[in-house]
Amino acid sequence: MRRRRAFTVLAAAAAVTALAAGCGGQASTSTAGSAAGSPAGLSLVADGVLTIGTDPTYPPMEYEEGGKLTGVNVEVLTDVARRLGLRPQFQTVAFADLRPAAAAHTIDVVGASMTDKASRQQDVDFVDVFYAGEQVMTGAGDHSGWEQPANWCGLRIATTSGTTEADIVTGQSALCTAAGKPSVTLVDVPYLKSVDEIAAGRADLGVEGLPAAAKLIADSGGSVQALGKPWQAQPWGYGFAKDRTALRDAVQHALQAAIADGTYDAILKKYGVSDGALHTTAVNGGA
DSSP, X not given: OOOOOSSOHHHHXXXXXXXXXXXXXXXXXXXXXXXXXXXXXXXXXXXXXXXXXXXXXXXXXXXXXXXXXXXXXXXXXXXXXXXXXXXXXXXXXXXXXXXXXXXXXXXXXXXEEEEOOHHHHTTEEEEEEEEEEEEEEEESSOOGGGSSGGGGXXXXXXXXXXXXXXXHHHHHHXXXXXXXXXXXXXXEOOTTOHHHHHHTTSOSEEEEEHHHHHHHHHHTXXXXXXXXXXXXXXXXEEEEETTOHHHHHXXXXXXXXXXXXXXXXXXXXXXXXXXXXXXXXXXXXXX
16 A cells, blocks of 8 residues: 655654654544653663554544544554553654654654555565555446556556555556557556546546555445455555664564454454454565
């Protein structure tokens, strides 16, 4: 998965720095925990606090409802922080700025639906938490002729630039042009808006991460349908600065404990995404 634009890296870093200083103005969620100090060996943005960067625009994984953050990753990371004796605090950061913010130590954890893949492992280490692919969608009717990507040449496909979904579109477009066929037009939209482009006739297909796509299809009343099977299922993970191995390992152990005692499965079931559950977590398990 995912995504996009919004603040610059400097803006994201400044916002998180303000959070660490106790400034207001950011979307945040806190829960009871030990704020008396950080566990031994853990370097954190703020003592006793796990500062989690997220982009809350991706239900059911992380999103805002009634002015509060909620979703799978919000609940899982809140539980992980408690297990570490830390107070979780969520900071809204544009998806494209999350890895730079972690690398710059302005957030402790990338807590969004981010695909763990080799190119991203150059910037951060991942603790894998979920497993999902991308789903191609189209409007009602028989569009089986578009099920094979080789037949996408000349089509308009809506998704969000800078994401794994967009990589699918641009990769196929390159194959089309190399074969002397028309390119695939990427219709760049915010998350979850691909279905709006399909409905308006501005796109032939849309691509979203599987959990979000499933919800969009279910909510469409039959106007949107899946086209073929999900693409390239890979682990999604929480990201950490390369030199924050102690924190990475502590979160991995806490997450594994949540898997073992059933807390993790209960959270995924609550949001209807149990199919993406992992039975064990790994560090940098994506390819």
